[in-house]
Amino acid sequence: MVTIDDIIEAHARLRGKHVPTPLLEYEQVNERVGGRVLFKAENLQRTGSFKFRGAYNKIASLADEQRARGVVTYSSGNHAQGVAAAARAFGVPATVVMPDDAPALKRDNTVRLGAEVVLYDRLNGDRRAIAEEIAAKTGAVIVPPYDDPMVIAGQGTIGLEIAGQLAESGTQADILLCPAGGGGLIAGVSTAIRARVPQMKLYCAEPEGFDDTRVSLERGERTGNQPGRSTICDAIVTQIPGEITFPINKANLSGGFAVSDAEVAAAVRLLFEVAKLVVEPGGAVGLAALLAGRLDCRGRTAVVVLSGGNMDLAFFRDVIAAPGAGG
Amino acid sequence: MVTIDDIIEAHARLRGKHVPTPLLEYEQVNERVGGRVLFKAENLQRTGSFKFRGAYNKIASLADEQRARGVVTYSSGNHAQGVAAAARAFGVPATVVMPDDAPALKRDNTVRLGAEVVLYDRLNGDRRAIAEEIAAKTGAVIVPPYDDPMVIAGQGTIGLEIAGQLAESGTQADILLCPAGGGGLIAGVSTAIRARVPQMKLYCAEPEGFDDTRVSLERGERTGNQPGRSTICDAIVTQIPGEITFPINKANLSGGFAVSDAEVAAAVRLLFEVAKLVVEPGGAVGLAALLAGRLDCRGRTAVVVLSGGNMDLAFFRDVIAAPGAGG
Numbered sequence: 001m002v003t004i005d006d007i008i009e010a011h012a013r014l015r016g017k018h019v020p021t022p023l024l025e026y027e028q029v030n031e032r033v034g035g036r037v038l039f040k041a042e043n044l045q046r047t048g049s050f051k052f053r054g055a056y057n058k059i060a061s062l063a064d065e066q067r068a069r070g071v072v073t074y075s076s077g078n079h080a081q082g083v084a085a086a087a088r089a090f091g092v093p094a095t096v097v098m099p100d101d102a103p104a105l106k107r108d109n110t111v112r113l114g115a116e117v118v119l120y121d122r123l124n125g126d127r128r129a130i131a132e133e134i135a136a137k138t139g140a141v142i143v144p145p146y147d148d149p150m151v152i153a154g155q156g157t158i159g160l161e162i163a164g165q166l167a168e169s170g171t172q173a174d175i176l177l178c179p180a181g182g183g184g185l186i187a188g189v190s191t192a193i194r195a196r197v198p199q200m201k202l203y204c205a206e207p208e209g210f211d212d213t214r215v216s217l218e219r220g221e222r223t224g225n226q227p228g229r230s231t232i233c234d235a236i237v238t239q240i241p242g243e244i245t246f247p248i249n250k251a252n253l254s255g256g257f258a259v260s261d262a263e264v265a266a267a268v269r270l271l272f273e274v275a276k277l278v279v280e281p282g283g284a285v286g287l288a289a290l291l292a293g294r295l296d297c298r299g300r301t302a303v304v305v306l307s308g309g310n311m312d313l314a315f316f317r318d319v320i321a322a323p324g325a326g327g
Numbered sequence: 328m329v330t331i332d333d334i335i336e337a338h339a340r341l342r343g344k345h346v347p348t349p350l351l352e353y354e355q356v357n358e359r360v361g362g363r364v365l366f367k368a369e370n371l372q373r374t375g376s377f378k379f380r381g382a383y384n385k386i387a388s389l390a391d392e393q394r395a396r397g398v399v400t401y402s403s404g405n406h407a408q409g410v411a412a413a414a415r416a417f418g419v420p421a422t423v424v425m426p427d428d429a430p431a432l433k434r435d436n437t438v439r440l441g442a443e444v445v446l447y448d449r450l451n452g453d454r455r456a457i458a459e460e461i462a463a464k465t466g467a468v469i470v471p472p473y474d475d476p477m478v479i480a481g482q483g484t485i486g487l488e489i490a491g492q493l494a495e496s497g498t499q500a501d502i503l504l505c506p507a508g509g510g511g512l513i514a515g516v517s518t519a520i521r522a523r524v525p526q527m528k529l530y531c532a533e534p535e536g537f538d539d540t541r542v543s544l545e546r547g548e549r550t551g552n553q554p555g556r557s558t559i560c561d562a563i564v565t566q567i568p569g570e571i572t573f574p575i576n577k578a579n580l581s582g583g584f585a586v587s588d589a590e591v592a593a594a595v596r597l598l599f600e601v602a603k604l605v606v607e608p609g610g611a612v613g614l615a616a617l618l619a620g621r622l623d624c625r626g627r628t629a630v631v632v633l634s635g636g637n638m639d640l641a642f643f644r645d646v647i648a649a650p651g652a653g654g
Contacts, residue, residue, distance in 0.1 A: 022349050043603040276370040276636030278603040308601030320640055
């Protein structure tokens with residue numbers, strides 16, 4: 001469905017448009033886990049998360065007359081900003097359907113990037129249906145948050161860069177940990193890594209109660225989350241793995257790990273104090289899994305994708321004050 | 328005293344040992360100042376500040392038998408960590424004379440990096456005299472925080488990288504803003520930029536009340552600060568410009584700017600929310616000067632050196648809660 005060639009093509013489209021984010025290493029983190037940890041810092045990406053890559057690739061792949069009619073999407077935040085920035089780069093209008101309780105910073109930034117925001121009630125509305133209605137009315141193209149080959153290929157450029165950065169520094173990596181919401185990021189990244197660094201073992205990380213990809217991998221079929229849970233990881237809350245992403249992840253991943261809010265908060269705190277990086281809870285689940293000992297990293301080298309950093313100061317204060325965060 | 332060749336040599340020594348930090352750009356910051364702002368993110372450097380570069384270059388330049396006797400320095404934090412990490416990289420002992428009120432994070436990290444910490448009373452002790460006594464007793468070599476050609480050349484590698492990054496991306500930059508404490512960082516950086524991008528205008532940024540380099544540049548001679556002031560910018564508090572650094576800065580700089588604690592706190596906050604970077608107050612003075620309108624950046628491209636990110640969460644909470652910080 002998505003090949004390494006699609007990802008190479010996406011990377012060529014992104015050239016000069018995105019930030020080829022650094023792969024960062026910290027002695028103090030290495031000491032904590034007894035191995036090497038390399039952070040792919042996608043919080044430093046345009047719009048503060050990896051989402052710009054997939055959105056840009058999707059919009060770039062449209063025919064001129066399609067693109068001119070604009071794009072529409074639905075997102076609680078990071079994908080919204082990615083689509084808004086990518087649409088603006090092409091000078092086409094963007095409409096974003098957002099829940100009315102989306103984090104203020106993500107909503108404000110989406111508006112600042114020139115998108116029209118349409119709010120809906122998360123409990124009673126159907127964001128995808130609203131987006132489809134707008135698309136039918138205006139002719140705008142839907143840019144799905146994850147279940148789209150061009151979006152997945154765009155996110156996969158992160159894996160391509162990781163492979164290049166490992167090769168350049170002569171580093172043999174053993175493990176990759178990557179957050180999963182709908183699974184588009186890790187589907188793209190794992191496709192690139194499988195092609196370029198096939199000996200690496202790949203794992204997803206998710207919040208407890210929203211570990212639908214982990215559970216689905218174990219059961220071998222798409223399985224939704226039980227209702228009634230909450231998490232601080234707003235960026236990666238989804239109900240069930242994607243129809244397109246899951247078969248890819250099933251083929252590529254060795255498994256997944258679920259982490260508690262307190263474990264995520266401890267990772268956010270460490271990233272602040274040691275790595276000097278602002279990483280939102282949903283972006284820090286991979287490190288949280290390592291720090292919590294879900295995976296033995298002693299004597300091994302792990303690549304950890306930090307997928308985003310969009311949180312405001314008030315939210316950050318709440319996160320580091322959470323029980324167990326040690327803040 | 329320090330030439331571009333010294334800096335090129337320092338860069339060759341650092342290769343594979345330091346982080347060639349990224350030059351990062353954010354649309355939202357550009358919009359704020361009406362021009363382009365490129366951040367040289369030295370908060371992502373080993374030990375969380377640029378200081379590793381100078382310390383490593385100094386220790387690397389010693390003869391084997393000198394180096395084997397170990398090194399000693401005096402620092403309230405960032406230079407301490409830089410020296411400790413560089414000494415450890417060479418497997419030689421390091422002693423650091425630190426004020427007993429140095430930030431806990433900086434002190435803890437220095438110990439964690441294997442250095443012996445000797446505390447002194449800031450009000451009544453003379454840290455340099457204590458370091459000289461230790462050097463006389465043990466034969467250890469002093470690694471001065473700024474007034475040393477090898478230290479300055481090491482910090483200058485930041486300027487060399489900036490010049491390379493500008494050239495690689497085809498960017499014409501007009502202005503550079505860089506924090507100044509003793510002036511070693513900006514002496515090295517300005518020497519490299521003068522040699523490689525001579526059309527750029529170079530400025531230092533300092534906290535109000537500790538703007539000794541700015542005042543000294545205006546008066547044309549080394550002039551100390553008035554006593555009795557305080558600042559949140561602990562990393563760049565010095566009494567008077569260095570004997571070696573000042574003549575270099577006098578030759579290279581177009582002037583300097585002083586910023587208030589509230590202006591610095593606003594910059595720290597913006598770097599958190601927009602740039603996803605943890606930058607300590609002393610590392611954010613350059614951006615603070617831009618945001619406060621000390622320098623008109625409209626239609627121009629400014630490089631801003633973010634020199635460090637070593638602050639713990641408790642201190643960060645105090646900084647963003649400060650009056651005028653908007654936190």
